[in-house]
Amino acid sequence: xxxxxIDGKAVSSRIRSRLKEDVDALRGQGVIPRxxxxxxxxxxxxxxxxRMKNKACAxxxxxxxxxxxxxxxxxxxxxxxxxxxxxxxxxxxxxxxLPLPRHIDQLRVLSAIDPSKDVDSFHxxxxxxxxxxxxxxxxxxxxxxxxxxxxxGIDVEGKDVxxxxxxxxxxxxxxxxxxxxxxxxxxxxxxxxxxTADMASHTRRAxxxxxxxxxxxxxxxxxxxxxxxxxxxxxxxxxxPASSKGYRLVGDVDFEGxxxxxxxxxxxPGGVGPMTIAMLMNNTxxxxxMACGMTIED
Ligand code: GUN
Numbered sequence: 293x294x295x296x297x298i299d300g301k302a303v304s305s306r307i308r309s310r311l312k313e314d315v316d317a318l319r320g321q322g323v324i325p326r327x328x329x330x331x332x333x334x335x336x337x338x339x340x341x342x343r344m345k346n347k348a349c350a351x352x353x354x355x356x357x358x359x360x361x362x363x364x365x366x367x368x369x370x371x372x373x374x375x376x377x378x379x380x381x382x383x384x385x386x387x388x389x390l391p392l393p394r395h396i397d398q399l400r401v402l403s404a405i406d407p408s409k410d411v412d413s414f415h416x417x418x419x420x421x422x423x424x425x426x427x428x429x430x431x432x433x434x435x436x437x438x439x440x441x442x443x444x445g446i447d448v449e450g451k452d453v454x455x456x457x458x459x460x461x462x463x464x465x466x467x468x469x470x471x472x473x474x475x476x477x478x479x480x481x482x483x484x485x486x487x488t489a490d491m492a493s494h495t496r497r498a499x500x501x502x503x504x505x506x507x508x509x510x511x512x513x514x515x516x517x518x519x520x521x522x523x524x525x526x527x528x529x530x531x532x533p534a535s536s537k538g539y540r541l542v543g544d545v546d547f548e549g550x551x552x553x554x555x556x557x558x559x560x561p562g563g564v565g566p567m568t569i570a571m572l573m574n575n576t577x578x579x580x581x582m583a584c585g586m587t588i589e590d
Contacts, residue, residue: 296557298557300567303440305566308570311574312352325580326354329345330359332393332396333363342389349576364395367395374404374405384580387411387572388401388414419465432568434462436571437564452479452500454500455483456484456504457485463483492515496517509544511544521556525544526545528544530542
């Protein structure tokens, strides 16, 4: 058997068309959704992500402003810039690209973002709201994974979902989202992490396996149940002299091996990545609607 390839590019493109209609309607009322992206330091992967986010805004007719800060920026300066964005009524969404330089306290910075503009949903108040089942925003990658599964006709309700990785960006919020007592969610969730004694014993039980470990070849074919759905969240640069860039992108899953066992699998690139960006646009439009007092339907 060879798995069906879940096409995140195609699904995200459909979603962006719907979002474009929302943006057009807002523009008709004189509101242009605006995202501010803060990038501290020159990490090449982060700079690429930020470029993609700005481009996605432009394609939908949204505004974006980029705040570039040097790698040695002081925490006080960064916090002051966030205060400025918080009090700027023309800015609806604020995102601080992670990782931050090591001398900066990430939690203090994320806590300084106005929760109603926190389109990444990393502010502790928004993290807590998701955990109690009353989310204001849902983090972009977990939301993108749920929407991708739903749009691909894969129901998570009552399923055994195993997540590899307990990061605050993917694993933990995805757990909270999937276990919500709500139609279309209600999954039974297990999280594996670096302290898990026998990871394969868990992953082999998964009907849906989500891998967000940040390491290539974390999951191989022998760790996957026949017919499982596999979602690969990894984005890893590996050296490739044959490529013009000198590297290529691979996920956390042994794609060639696992596609022979799974019933469906997301590719890297072209799987979860485009969904993350579409959900960032979705959250920014939601923030703009909230700012002008419009009711939001989820
Ligand atoms: N770095 C890796 N993923 C993300 C993300 O979703 N948001 C931000 N701000 N930084 C990231």
